[in-house]
Amino acid sequence: MSGIAVLVDHDRGVPSGGALEALTSARALAADMSADLDAVILGDGDLFDAHGADLVAICAAYGAAAVHCGRHQFLADYGPDAWGAALAEFVETAAPLAVVAAGTDRGAEAMAQLAARTNLPLVANCVNVSPKGSPADASTAPSAGGAWHVTRIQWGGSLLEDVTLTSTLPLLTIAQHSIEAEPREDGPLPAAVADFEPDLGPEVQQTLVRDRVTLAEGVTLSTAPVVVSGGRGVGSADGFAPLEELAELLGGRVGCSRAVTNNGWRSHADQVGQTGTRIAPEIYIACGISGAIQHWVGAMGSKNILAINIDPEANMVTKAGYAVIADLHEVVPAICDEIRRRRDRPS
Amino acid sequence: MRILVCVKRVPAVGSRINVTDDGQQVDTAHLGFTTSPHEECALEEAAQIIERLDGDDHAVVVLTLGPEASAEQLRYAASVGGSEFALVIADGGLDWDPQRTAVAITSAVRELEAGGGQFDLILFGNESADGGNFQVGIRVARALGRPIVNGIKGIDPHERGFIARRETDAGYEVYELEAPCALGVKEGINLPRYPTMKGRLASRKAQIQVLDCAADADAGGQSRIRLHRPPERASTTVQLGDSAAAAPAVVDLLDELGVL
Numbered sequence: 203m204s205g206i207a208v209l210v211d212h213d214r215g216v217p218s219g220g221a222l223e224a225l226t227s228a229r230a231l232a233a234d235m236s237a238d239l240d241a242v243i244l245g246d247g248d249l250f251d252a253h254g255a256d257l258v259a260i261c262a263a264y265g266a267a268a269v270h271c272g273r274h275q276f277l278a279d280y281g282p283d284a285w286g287a288a289l290a291e292f293v294e295t296a297a298p299l300a301v302v303a304a305g306t307d308r309g310a311e312a313m314a315q316l317a318a319r320t321n322l323p324l325v326a327n328c329v330n331v332s333p334k335g336s337p338a339d340a341s342t343a344p345s346a347g348g349a350w351h352v353t354r355i356q357w358g359g360s361l362l363e364d365v366t367l368t369s370t371l372p373l374l375t376i377a378q379h380s381i382e383a384e385p386r387e388d389g390p391l392p393a394a395v396a397d398f399e400p401d402l403g404p405e406v407q408q409t410l411v412r413d414r415v416t417l418a419e420g421v422t423l424s425t426a427p428v429v430v431s432g433g434r435g436v437g438s439a440d441g442f443a444p445l446e447e448l449a450e451l452l453g454g455r456v457g458c459s460r461a462v463t464n465n466g467w468r469s470h471a472d473q474v475g476q477t478g479t480r481i482a483p484e485i486y487i488a489c490g491i492s493g494a495i496q497h498w499v500g501a502m503g504s505k506n507i508l509a510i511n512i513d514p515e516a517n518m519v520t521k522a523g524y525a526v527i528a529d530l531h532e533v534v535p536a537i538c539d540e541i542r543r544r545r546d547r548p549s
Numbered sequence: 550m551r552i553l554v555c556v557k558r559v560p561a562v563g564s565r566i567n568v569t570d571d572g573q574q575v576d577t578a579h580l581g582f583t584t585s586p587h588e589e590c591a592l593e594e595a596a597q598i599i600e601r602l603d604g605d606d607h608a609v610v611v612l613t614l615g616p617e618a619s620a621e622q623l624r625y626a627a628s629v630g631g632s633e634f635a636l637v638i639a640d641g642g643l644d645w646d647p648q649r650t651a652v653a654i655t656s657a658v659r660e661l662e663a664g665g666g667q668f669d670l671i672l673f674g675n676e677s678a679d680g681g682n683f684q685v686g687i688r689v690a691r692a693l694g695r696p697i698v699n700g701i702k703g704i705d706p707h708e709r710g711f712i713a714r715r716e717t718d719a720g721y722e723v724y725e726l727e728a729p730c731a732l733g734v735k736e737g738i739n740l741p742r743y744p745t746m747k748g749r750l751a752s753r754k755a756q757i758q759v760l761d762c763a764a765d766a767d768a769g770g771q772s773r774i775r776l777h778r779p780p781e782r783a784s785t786t787v788q789l790g791d792s793a794a795a796a797p798a799v800v801d802l803l804d805e806l807g808v809l
Contacts, residue, residue, distance in 0.1 A: 213717070280722070282687075282698055305683070307700045307715070314684035314699075318691035323648060323770030326676075326683045349772075356681055356776065360566050361575070364774040375683070408696045408726060417720035424718055428808050452808055463737065470702070470737025471716060476678065477586050477736040484808050495564055502782070506806060508789075508799065517564050524802060525786045526795040536793035540800045541809065 205238030205268070206231055207298035209289060210261060211308040212243065214279065215253030217260060219425075220304025222383035224376045225264035227331070228302040229386065235333050237299050238267040241393075244288050245271065246278040262393035265386035269393050270296065276402045280308060281410035286315020288400040293320065293371060295398065300333075300372040310375050323369050327355045327377040329362065355380070358476030358499035379482045379503035421455055423472065427484045428454030429504070431474055432462060433497075433518075435490015435511065435530055439467040444534040445489060451541050457481065459497050475500035489530040493518030510534065550602060550706075552595040553610045553661065553668040555654060555686070556588040556626065558619040559679045572775030575679065584622045587674030591734040593741040594704055595672055596630025602706075608632045610661060610668070614639050614653055620757055627755035628748035629741065635661055635758045647680075648769025651688035656762035658693060670711060671731040675699050690731035698724045699733035 208228045210221045225241065232239040241261035245253070250271055261269045272288045289312060293301060301316065303309035305327045317324035330353040349366035355377050356363045367374075423429065430449040432442055442456060449456045457474040458467070474481055476496040486504035491497060493509075493516055501507065502521075509522035510530045519525045526533050560566075560575050561583040567576040584592070595609045611631040613619045616639065623634040637657050639645055662668060671693075673686030683699075690697035702721065703714030710727040716735065726732070744752065789798040803809045 283696060307717075310683040311687070311699045314687040315691070317684055318651075318688040321648075323646070324682075324684055325771055327681060351774075357562070357566055357575075357679055358681065359779070360562075361568065361776050362779050363776050366772045366774060367770055368772070369770040405696075408730075409698050409724060411722045412725050413723040414717070415714075415720045415723070419719070422718040428803075452803065454808075464740070466740070473737065484806055485803065493564070495562060495566065506802075508802065509786075519786060521782065521784055522786055523784060524789055524799075526789050526799065527791045528793065528795065532793040533795060533799075536796035537799050540796040541803075544800060544809075 204297050204299055205240040206235065207240045207242050207270075207292070207296065207301045208266070209242050209301065209303035209309060209312060210257065211304055211306055211312065212257065215245070215249055215257065217257065218304055218306045218308065219383065220306040220309055220376070220378045222260070222264060223378065223381050224302055224304040224309065225261065225266070226383050227376045227381050229265040231300070231302070231331055231333065235299060239265050240296070240298060241266040241269045242289070242292055243269060243271050244277045244285055246273060246275050249278060258393060258395055259390070262390035263385040265391060266393045267391055269395050271395065271397050272400050273397055274400055274402050276406050276410065279411045281406060282311045282315050283406040283409045284402055285312040286319055287402050287406050289316040290319040291400040292398060298371070300374065302374050302376060305375040305377050313373055313375050317373050320371070322371055322373055323367060324373040324375070325352045325354055325365060325367050326375045328352050328374050329355060329377050329380040331374060358496065359502065360495050360499055378480055421453065423455050423457055423474070423479045424481055426455040426481070428452040428487070429457045429474065429481050429483045430454055430487045430489065431457035431459065431491060431501075432489045432530070433459040433491030434461040436462065436467070441531070442468065444531070444538060447538050448487070448534055451538060454483070459491050459494075488518050488522065489534060491518045492516045493521060550599065550670075551608045551610065551666060551668045552598065553612060553658065553671045554588065554592045554595050554626075554631070555671070555673050556592060556611060556613050556622055557585045557674070557677045558582050558613060558615045558622045559585045559677065566778070568776045568778065572777060573773065574776065582618070582621060584625065585674050585678040586736045587676065587734055589741045590736050590738050591672040591674055592626055592629060592631060593739045594734060595670075596742075597739065598704065598706060599630075608665070610635065610665070612654070612657055612661065613637070614650060614657070614763070616641055623757050624752045624755055625744070628744035628752035633665070633758070634755055635760050637760050637763050639763050644768055644772055646769045646771040647682040647684050647688065648771070649766040651685045651692065652766035653763045654685065655689050655692040656765050657760045658689065660760055660762060667729055669728040671695070671729075673731065673733045675733045675735045686731060686733045695729050695731050696726050697731040697733065698726065701732045701734050702738045704732060704738070
């Protein structure tokens with residue numbers, strides 16, 4: 203039986219957070235269509251030996267009825283051509299009803315490769331998908347016969363776009379952080395594991411990862427439970443020292459706005475926003491950040507936001523759940539002192 | 550060396566994006582326009598690669614598809630390192646979905662190569678600031694039969710092609726592509742320069758070649774119904790204080806959230 207196929211993007215055997223969100227989203231779509239949820243994982247023999255059982259267990263927990271393991275030596279590590287070609291071969295033989303992936307770097311890229319190879323439309327960064335015949339909101343438009351109705355994000359999430367998708371095989375990526383990853387409520391399904399061996403030509407080797415350099419160990423901006431971020435109000439590169447200290451005390455990471463990277467105060471790798479990293483920490487502490495829309499869309503996935511700003515009218519302040527209206531240069535060191543005072547206090 | 554940079558004209562939006570009454574586009578009545586940020590960096594990168602080379606037999610060709618007014622972005626490109634400029638005028642009445650866009654750009658690249666020779670490297674932005682479809686560059690590269698990697702934040706030419714670095718959470722991945730190839734670039738790869746006086750003069754003199762290949766492209770399978778703003782997060786801001794004396798309240802909050 204053909205189902206909704208989900209490409210589970212992973213980095214050397216560790217699935218991305220987005221992949222779990224995509225599985226969650228596709229499970230609802232499969233239920234809508236009374237279809238099965240099928241996971242697709244790409245790797246080589248060594249990768250499946252080391253991580254296969256874990257990956258299958260994760261897919262089963264998220265409701266996959268079958269896990270298709272694409273095995274090939276060129277899939278030992280990531281490569282957009284290798285992944286795109288393997289996916290194209292999978293859809294040709296398995297004939298799924300739709301293919302879904304996360305809107306992560308790898309998910310988005312592999313799906314675009316698949317779309318280019320099959321010349322099919324790809325709707326990127328969807329937040330709501332209604333299959334044929336059940337438009338999410340009948341008032342939005344004259345229903346296009348047989349088309350799917352999809353809502354996707356534009357401008358990094360500042361705008362939504364309702365589109366119709368007319369295709370023999372709908373291809374979709376799910377916007378990151380648009381849905382909470384949730385395993386199947388009734389426990390894992392006994393997922394059937396099926397191997398396939400795509401026929402990959404040597405040309406796909408051109409875009410395989412050749413090498414990698416690790417710069418940061420431990421928590422990263424996108425996984426940190428706390429992000430302490432600074433904007434123009436920090437005033438200088440040195441001004442970030444108290445923010446660094448607060449982040450360290452909380453086991454978090456320091457982020458920044460585009461104004462900061464444009465001034466050369468911090469590396470672009472720290473930038474939160476539409477053209478930087480999208481974060482979803484437990485709390486985002488935004489210090490001296492006005493909250494331009496391009497920044498907001500990177501931060502809006504945060505579960506809680508505390509804005510520290512002298513301007514009570516700043517966008518960041520009015521959108522935040524919590525605010526301190528004062529100079530960050532006084533408030534941040536005071537917070538650090540208070541944390542240390544409580545930790546030193548015998549309990 | 551010949552490098553092609555594909556850029557897109559996008560509205561320079563402020564703290565809120567408004568949509569026209571018919572829901573078909575961003576209301577730009579009170580907005581200026583700019584080059585999509587990833588692409589501004591792609592152009593800067595091309596200019597820097599060329600500047601490091603010996604000789605003057607090199608070109609940074611800048612291509613855009615959009616309304617006639619997109620010439621503004623090409624003139625700007627002339628002031629920051631572009632050397633040749635081409636415009637595909639897109640009929641504003643059509644739905645320029647990613648497939649149609651990719652077909653038109655592919656024809657434009659073929660026409661430019663027929664006239665001036667093959668591009669060693671084609672640079673795209675990772676995604677456009679507005680549509681954000683994450684696929685046009687990949688579709689074009691595939692149609693031209695060239696390898697492409699997206700998300701690139703570092704490029705170094707080597708003997709037969711280019712070494713490209715892609716940022717990950719923990720560091721970066723290294724790719725090695727043979728020319729001719731394509732790369733999707735991300736902001737942060739460089740800090741784009743500001744136009745100089747000499748650049749402004751070049752901008753005024755820039756010749757823009759208008760390519761007639763928009764009509765070749767048929768619509769793809771994605772069709773816009775309407776744009777709208779997401780519901781505002783109903784937020785009441787709890788003010789924890791107006792001085793450093795707010796610190797205990799902040800730490801109480803951190804404790805409550807379990808991050809202390």
